Amino acid sequence: xxxxxxxxxxxxxxxxxxxxxxxxxxxxxxxxxxxxxxxxxxxxxxxxxxxxxxxxxxxxxxxxxxxxxxxxxxxxxxxxxxxxxxxxxxxxxxxxxxxxxxxxxxxxxxxxxxxxxxxxxxxxxxxxxxxxxxxxxxxxxxxxxxxxxxxxxxxxxxxxxxxxxxxxxxxxxxxxxxxxxxxxxxxxxxxxxxxxxxxxxxxxxxxxxxxxxxxxxxxxxxxxxxxxxxxxxxxxxxxxxxxxxxxxxxxxxxxxxxxxxxxxxxxxxxxxxxxxxxxxxxxxxxxxxxxxxxxxxxxxxxxxxxxxxxxxxxxxxxxxxxxxxxxxxxxxxxxxxxxxxxxxxxxxxxxxxxxxxxxxxxxxxxxxxxxxxxxxxxxxxxxxxxxxxxxxxxxxxxxxxxxxxxxxxxxxxxxxxxxxxxxxxxxxxxx
Amino acid sequence: xxxxxxxxxxxxxxxxxxxxxxxxxxxxxxxxxxxxxxxxxxxxxxxxxxxxxxxxxxxxxxxxxxxxxxxxxxxxxxxxxxxxxxxxxxxxxxxxxxxxxxxxxxxxxxxxxxxxxxxxxxxxxxxxxxxxxxxxxxxxxxxxxxxxxxxxxxxxxxxxxxxxxxxxxxx
Numbered sequence: 001x002x003x004x005x006x007x008x009x010x011x012x013x014x015x016x017x018x019x020x021x022x023x024x025x026x027x028x029x030x031x032x033x034x035x036x037x038x039x040x041x042x043x044x045x046x047x048x049x050x051x052x053x054x055x056x057x058x059x060x061x062x063x064x065x066x067x068x069x070x071x072x073x074x075x076x077x078x079x080x081x082x083x084x085x086x087x088x089x090x091x092x093x094x095x096x097x098x099x100x101x102x103x104x105x106x107x108x109x110x111x112x113x114x115x116x117x118x119x120x121x122x123x124x125x126x127x128x129x130x131x132x133x134x135x136x137x138x139x140x141x142x143x144x145x146x147x148x149x150x151x152x153x154x155x156x157x158x159x160x161x162x163x164x165x166x167x168x169x170x171x172x173x174x175x176x177x178x179x180x181x182x183x184x185x186x187x188x189x190x191x192x193x194x195x196x197x198x199x200x201x202x203x204x205x206x207x208x209x210x211x212x213x214x215x216x217x218x219x220x221x222x223x224x225x226x227x228x229x230x231x232x233x234x235x236x237x238x239x240x241x242x243x244x245x246x247x248x249x250x251x252x253x254x255x256x257x258x259x260x261x262x263x264x265x266x267x268x269x270x271x272x273x274x275x276x277x278x279x280x281x282x283x284x285x286x287x288x289x290x291x292x293x294x295x296x297x298x299x300x301x302x303x304x305x306x307x308x309x310x311x312x313x314x315x316x317x318x319x320x321x322x323x324x325x326x327x328x329x330x331x332x333x334x335x336x337x338x339x340x341x342x343x344x345x346x347x348x349x350x351x352x353x354x355x356x357x358x359x360x361x362x363x364x365x366x367x368x369x370x371x372x373x374x375x376x377x378x379x380x381x382x383x384x385x386x387x388x389x390x391x392x393x394x395x396x397x398x399x400x401x402x403x404x405x406x407x408x409x410x411x412x413x414x415x416x417x418x419x420x421x422x423x424x425x426x427x428x429x430x431x
Numbered sequence: 432x433x434x435x436x437x438x439x440x441x442x443x444x445x446x447x448x449x450x451x452x453x454x455x456x457x458x459x460x461x462x463x464x465x466x467x468x469x470x471x472x473x474x475x476x477x478x479x480x481x482x483x484x485x486x487x488x489x490x491x492x493x494x495x496x497x498x499x500x501x502x503x504x505x506x507x508x509x510x511x512x513x514x515x516x517x518x519x520x521x522x523x524x525x526x527x528x529x530x531x532x533x534x535x536x537x538x539x540x541x542x543x544x545x546x547x548x549x550x551x552x553x554x555x556x557x558x559x560x561x562x563x564x565x566x567x568x569x570x571x572x573x574x575x576x577x578x579x580x581x582x583x584x585x586x587x588x589x590x591x592x593x594x595x596x597x598x599x600x601x602x
Contacts, residue, residue, distance in 0.1 A: 119472065121474060154475055155474065155475040155476060155477075156475050156570065156573070156574050158573045158574070158576070160477065324495075325433065325436070325495055325522075326494075326495035326496050326497065326518065326522075329433070329522060329525055329526070330525065332433070333525065352433055354436075354488075354491055355487065355491070372476075372477050402487065402490055402491040402494050404491070
């Protein structure tokens with residue numbers, strides 16, 4: 001028996017709060033789960049800084065990756081298997097891609113990537129094709145297998161059906177994270193009937209479509225996505241934590257470039273500060289490492305690095321106001337000047353943040369040739385875009401999808417001290 | 432953050448309006464690959480490199496009144512046209528974004544005069560620019576098999592990129 005088809009003597013199961021059980025029969029999948037690069041995902045939270053708002057949101061990318069694998073396993077083994085439009089020889093590559101799709105995420109990855117100009121998808125590819133345990137396992141299937149898995153995740157795989165299971169507007173990735181994030185944050189919005197959706201998914205040339213009888217389950221999925229974005233993912237306090245985190249990393253990088261003598265040398269960050277990082281250095285980072293530095297940097301002499309680190313570790317986050325850039329961008333300039341006069345560096349303490357800076361999107365039908373929408377399969381074989389059939393979806397696809405905030409340290413402005421009049425002037429502007 | 436918004440307004444202003452979301456996506460991507468300073472993150476989608484960040488940013492700019500979106504019903508599909516507004520022009524000035532250089536304006540102008548199919552071809556080739564040329568073309572046929580790009584089109588795409596690079600003075 002080849003490694004590709006080798007099964008475990010007994011099925012292994014992981015208890016899971018979202019899918020109840022995650023089933024593993026394939027030796028390859030079992031070996032990948034045990035690889036050190038995959039185990040690292042236990043130390044990277046799925047929702048980054050959201051745990052500072054929803055205290056239950058401590059779940060990891062490890063949990064989520066297993067969940068995505070399980071959903072895809074159910075689709076290919078239960079819904080697609082035996083259907084003429086599905087090529088069962090793609091089963092293993094899509095399972096591996098589902099399991100490994102988030103492998104390249106770094107600690108607090110959104111902020112980390114923004115500051116250092118990185119891309120987790122690039123690292124996912126590098127871990128899969130590079131000199132790693134994961135690569136060694138995948139190569140046992142065949143020499144070209146790591147590249148095939150990487151191509152599915154990179155969306156450049158020839159079989160688009162396979163790609164769309166992992167990455168489309170109704171894919172296993174989203175179906176898992178919506179339910180999982182809802183479960184761990186404790187909100188009730190992320191619920192939808194996934195079993196129903198899986199039952200009505202059908203493979204078609206180049207895509208996966210949904211039987212129109214399942215439209216209401218899909219509507220529920222779109223609604224839960226819409227609500228999760230506003231209630232959880234765009235939560236202003238969680239964004240405040242991310243703003244502070246981003247500014248810590250910016251400050252540490254700036255200090256390093258200025259030749260500042262750190263009491264706690266940022267050894268793990270050097271390669272990222274000067275762009276000389278290696279894959280091993282990237283893999284050595286996790287959220288434990290970052291939080292340790294933040295804890296130690298509270299004691300640094302640099303007042304900005306010390307203050308920002310303290311804010312993050314002890315959850316003394318920035319205050320925020322709604323900020324209409326169209327109306328108020330002159331005010332922004334004025335505030336920058338006043339902050340400088342007050343001795344508060346606006347580079348670190350006055351931050352405009354918009355929803356386009358966040359890694360989440362809404363359902364959109366899109367323009368011809370832009371991106372694949374969700375398609376419904378009618379009983380007569382006709383394929384129709386979801387929002388043309390569903391009034392509910394049509395109603396929310398046209399709604400406002402953007403949100404802007406201005407973040408600042410209110411405590412700096414309200415505490416007693418010098419320049420009272422100036423600080424009052426700033427506070428008046430921020431009202 | 433504001434600067435990134437302003438750069439997109441400036442880009443569309445320099446083009447004197449852009450018709451088609453796909454065209455806008457590919458134009459910004461190609462400019463980014465030519466090392467013009469756009470920060471929007473791109474991934475590969477069914478129609479080539481695509482940036483969700485850019486989509487959202489453009490939506491925001493329309494909501495703010497810095498860009499105007501015009502919806503054009505083409506029968507079987509909808510097309511959108513984007514133009515910089517007076518408020519948008521004022522915004523780019525206030526945001527103190529450096530003026531678009533002559534080579535950037537020339538680059539935008541050349542891209543604008545090409546079809547979105549051609550820009551899809553160019554941006555897809557650029558997405559695989561880490562590969563040797565033969566493998567780049569092979570990959571193009573794998574991911575864009577249905578579009579049946581001809582050898583002439585591919586040659587034209589490479590020449591187009593080379594010319595843009597020469598004008599930008601990068602290799």
